[in-house]
Structures are given as structure tokens and as C-alpha cells.
Amino acid sequence: MNRAEFFPHRIISKTDVTKSTFVLRLERNNLEFRTGQHINVGPVENGYTREYSIYSGEHDNYLEVLIKEVSNGFVSPHLRKLNSGDVVMVEPPLGYFFLPSEHLLQKKFLFVATGTGIAPYHSFIKSWSDIDYTLLHGVTDISESIQPSFYDPNQLILCTSRSNEGHFSGRVTKWLSENDLQGYDHVYLCGNRNMINDVYYLLNKKGIESEKISAEAYF
Template identity: 30%
Template sequence: MATWITGTVVENKRWHDSLFSLRVKTEPFEFTAGQFVRLGLPGPEKRIQRAYSLVNSPGTEILDFMVTTVPEGELSPRLDQLKPGDTVEVSQPPSGFFILSEIPDGRSLWLIGTGTGIGPYFSMLGTEEPWERYQNIYLIHGVRSQADLIYPELIHQWQDRYPNRFTYQPVVTREPVVGALQARIPALIRSGELERATGGTLDTDAQIMLCGNPQMITDAKAELSAKGLEINLRRRPGNVTVEQYWK
């Protein structure tokens, strides 16, 4: 049975009209990087709630959530209006198995996400585990426009700290952006362009995590399967781990 604690908004960081980061302070609680909680607000009959991944890493004081405003949604437009000092409910305990302890070892780790599906990866990269277990880490972010490429300060931090081990590759589909690829991620996997751009190899020494748009996940799984990379399951370890981020 889930319980709820009350958090206080400390910042509503606006990235663009429909994307923001909600930063919330609560009493301390433990979680594993990659897990999620539910945010809730009172409704006319019951609490309105939705799952959001924790972008912040364990041990940090402020919780961080990436939120896309859905105009017809029940919750996101209300979260959009929150300002410092307002309160929001946070579910306990944290949930989810899209975590690094569920991922086999390998030479490289590919963190592939679209939109806000990149959130869990920021939480993971802020811990020591991925850097201790994998020689090379590739962060691939697929978005529609350049304005969706967020948290640049974190990305620059890892680029500076691990210049020969960390590669960030933006993918922007609806406008040309310097340094970004411009095609759907599954197509980039199929053509080999993603590997050429990053200098990495999608082979059996790689572990690939997929999170975000369900069609991207379906199509990317098919392209990776064609390369001999199968889904990672507890009963049958593989190379591809999926989070069905959109419900």
C-alpha cells in the first residue's frame, strides 16, 4: 500500500512552453537511480496522480522531475502552475526495476531515451555505479526540437569529467541542429549512423537501455534484434532493457 508525504516546491524551471522541471523538497527517503514516484494533487473526488521518474540522484536534497504539459491532462497543467512554496504530494515507497542492478555487465552502456524518457539516465549518471561498471557510456537523446535538449549543465559536467568515456549524442528530428543527428533513432540504428556518429558499437559487449516513446522502443528493439541483441530478462539475460515509460 502506497503512502504519501508532502513536498514543498522550491523551483519550477521553465525550459519552454510545454516542458518544465519541478523541484521539490521533502523529508529524506531512499531510492535507487532509475526509480519513480507518483506526484499527486487533491481532486474534487480523489487525489489526481501520475508517475514521474526521479531525475536527481540518490542522496541529493531536492527531488527533480521532468514534466511535459498535456493541455487536456488532469494533472500536468496543474503542476505547471505550481510555484515556490506550493505543496505537492509524493508517493512512497519509490518503485520500478529500470535500474542498473538489473543490467548485466558489458564493455559499453547505451542510455537511449526520447523526450522526458531521458530522466532516469540523469539519475543513474550521477552515481558511481555506471562509471565503475562500464568502460564507455553513450547518452542518446531523441527530441523534436532543439529547445527539448535540456540539462546541458549536467551533460557538460560528465563530458569534462570523463572526456574519453562519455559520449552525448542529441537527435533532433524536426529541425537541423549543429552536432545533432536528424532521423528517428531506429533508423539511425538500422543504417549504422548512430554508431558512426558516436564511435561506439552496438554489439554483444554493449548493454542498451531504452526509455520513452513506445513506438521508438518497439522499432528500436526490432533493429537491435536484427543485430543479434535480445531483450534482457532475469530468467534470460540479454543486451536490451526497456522501460515502458508512457502508460
């Protein structure tokens, strides 16, 4: 385990989203968090936990995490086998990947994600449904899209790097290089570290100041 303190949370449900990803819904047990934070979750029996961004909203009476199953992983394959009624370990929330606390509804946001990096944005939007955002989600093909019907279709751009079935054919970096980004007050990046490094460089090159960029790297 990463820290000594943890709390038991019972599973309410498990929902498959794609072939490799699923959502665990847990009893909240009065756990307080800010949207954008992550928690460490793990099965009780083996003592290991892994960081997962919180997928549910601040005001939901349950707690959700979006999990990608990793072959031979210490945690995700074990979590995949659990069912409603089983208990997992949850460590206290951490992180500073926050929306601004002031003038939230007067700002325009660009959310950029790859894979399960979409999780904190789901929490952002569940918590603050009236925010003005564009969500750029990069996946290999449309089968990897994660609950796209949750988002306003006018605000979601699915970038598919290996097919033409999404809204945009190519990586998120290609979309960003081809579009005007000056109208956004803040840009959030979440997902693959290589994507974050590439996008950060691209944004700086296009005149987006570093203080207008927030990033959360998954691996």
C-alpha cells in the same frame, strides 16, 4: 490516486526547461529510492497523481522530477501553476529500471531516450558520474533538448527528426541502424512505446540479446 499511501512534499523550486517541460525540485523528506525508479506526484487539491521518473541523483538532498505539460491533463497543468512553498503529494517509489549493482564502472552503456524519457538517465549520471555511457536523445528539433549542458558533450548524441541542428539528423532508430552496437554491455530504452518496440526489434536484428536490453515505456 493510484495507491492509498502518499506523503506531502514542499516545492523548493520550479525551473522551466523547454516551452512544455519543467523540473520540480521538492524537499526529499528522507525518501529513499534507487536511481531509475519513478514516483507518483500530484497536486493536493484534486487527488490525482501521475508517474514521473526521478530526475535527481540518489545522493542529492532534494527530490526532482521532469514534467511535460499535457494540455487538458489531470495533473501536469496543475503542477505547472504551483510555486515554491506549495505542497504536492508524493507516493512511494516503484520500478526496476536499474543499473547493474556489480562491476558498474567496468561496463559500457547505451542510453536511448525520446523526450522526457531522458529523466532516469539524468538520475543515473548524477548518481554515478564516472560511468561509461553514450546517451542518444531523440527530439523533433533542438528547442526540445533537455539541459544538454549537463552531459559530457562527447557522450551525448542529440537526434533531431525535423531539423539539422542536432548532432544527428534523423530518429534514434536511424542512428542505431547506421552504427556498430557490439561494444555496449547493456542498452537502456526509455520514452515512447512505439520507439521502444522499434528499437527492440532493431537491436535483436543486430544481434543484441534480449537480456542486454532494459526498457521503460512512458506511453
